Amino acid sequence: MSRPRRLRAAEPRQGVAAIEVEGSRWRESCRRELGDGARFCGAYASGDRLARRWSALFADGPSTRVLTTRVDRDQLPTIVDLVAAAQWDEREAHDLHGLRFEGHEPLRALVDHTVDTAAWTTPVEGRGVHQVAVGPVHAGVIESGHFRFHVVGERILHLDTRLFYKHRGLERAAEGRELPDGLRFAQRACGACAVTNAVAYAQACESVLGLLPTRELRRARTLLLELERLYNHLNDIGAACAGIGFASGNMAFAALKERAMRLNKELAGHRFLFGSAEVGASRLVLASQLAGRTRGQLRELRQDAAQVWREVRFSGSVQARLGGVGVLDRDSAARLGAVGPAARASGLEQDTRSDSPGLWYGSSFAAAGPEARTGDVSARLQVRASELESTFEVLDDLLSAPIAADIASPSGPKAPIGVARVESPRGETVCVLEHDLFRLRRLHLRTGSYANWPALAEASARNLLPDFPLINKSFELCYACVDR
């Protein structure tokens, strides 16, 4: 799979443009971005009470435009009517930074847990409608979060999720630190996306420091990212098997995942690859012998995974449990800004790996899709299975030559604000950082899971309550990196 590199971006990194916008032109400017085909990919508040600022990010191929406006008296117009995907961002900014968004009515609490239930749930009324509350502590080994289902009988009419039980204030804890030191906070936001978060942070940091990743750096990071995707996808397919009580499928995938974890440990010294990505450098060394041996191990793993997947794919009773459950249609996926395997299962083609000049994906890299873009549990599983194939391809290609330690080259221009977008196993993760004399002034992390929670709630409506755990597992979103 040695393909020519993509030549779209002149530099081996994503482009960033920071644009100041007058408060009165905020909506118009955002509307223009969206009209030009750019995709909303996050918004965040910065500054303090005296000089509050609000920024929205729009992705356009491998570049990102950051629109920023000054906020007067903590109030500014909403954009949720223009782009529904901004809903959680505005709700979070209200709860954590006190911003009010005119026209965002009602502005329901998201992070604030001190309010009454009525302040964060959607009123659903009618004959026989009642609420079922679940969590924050769940029955299995599951992260903490609270769900409020509005149901009639067993049918879910609407789901309100309340996360942020795990809010540790990691972004705030990172502020004031020297830029390279902030990476550990981004990484610890989430164990299962640790590499993605660390690479996104490193790339954002390098763009403000004027560092360009070398060939070796790009190869090493791509290898780490795909190793992360590998164990996650194996885990997530297994989890969906558990969701339908298919124990042998669950156990077979658990065993495959364990093999991938042991490989991680052997290659990078940590089962979750913690500490393997850093700012401006890469310490990963794979001499040709180790690379060759790993390649062999991965080929065996690939064969076994394909064999086990075939058993899941062609078992009639398994498929009967997966089809038509938890449907997220294409329009809803696009409207809610879904990303990653969930978006691709619904027919959207977005995959940030195609827009990552700072990494090492071939120019013909294409997002994998399911056989049918039905947007149900079955399609989300299929996307992961076909992505496993491309992950094995990329890994095999990268391991065809040794990987050496290297440092970034200090020849790039310094961006005013650091932004990086990296495709995690759950979708695009966006990392933004602003600094004062190379100390973090603001760190913002919007992970693939954050983008997808509203889509999960939408996909759950109209389904049976007992199917929710399965639908939940088919998205397999993290709570940790949403809550931060």
Place this chain on the structure above:
Amino acid sequence: MFVLLRHLQRVRREAALPPRRGARSLAIRHVDAGSCNACEHELTATAAPQYDLQRFGLDIVASPRHADVLLVTGPVTTRMEGALLAAYEAMPEPRRVAALGDCALGCGVLGAAAELAGPLDRLLPVDIRIPGCPPTPQEIADAILDAIPASQSPGSP
């Protein structure tokens, strides 16, 4: 299905797990009090064929009322403090508390002080400490198995 079972049999053979010791059991209730989720991954992995902790009579149970051990991950956020204490209150005596991972033990990258109520031993008596970030499934298995004799009482099933 046949292929799948044969595959699992092979995995099992290759894992060559040591025989189980004694016939005892321990019911564990897990509470995530603000982890990064890697500790949960490793806890779940103890059920994978390569470890198969269940064969020692160890089970993750659905309710704290059924549990002998409360296994806690994360630095204990202020927002999880209430639910954590409620879970502990619901447990029958004798009960044990285990801190899983460095976060629960109060070290490592934790977060902003204002958001944290932990570490765990500030809130509950910690009997079992499992350090690591995250501890490996084997380390988790060993720590819990070591705790079995101590947590058995004549009255427990």
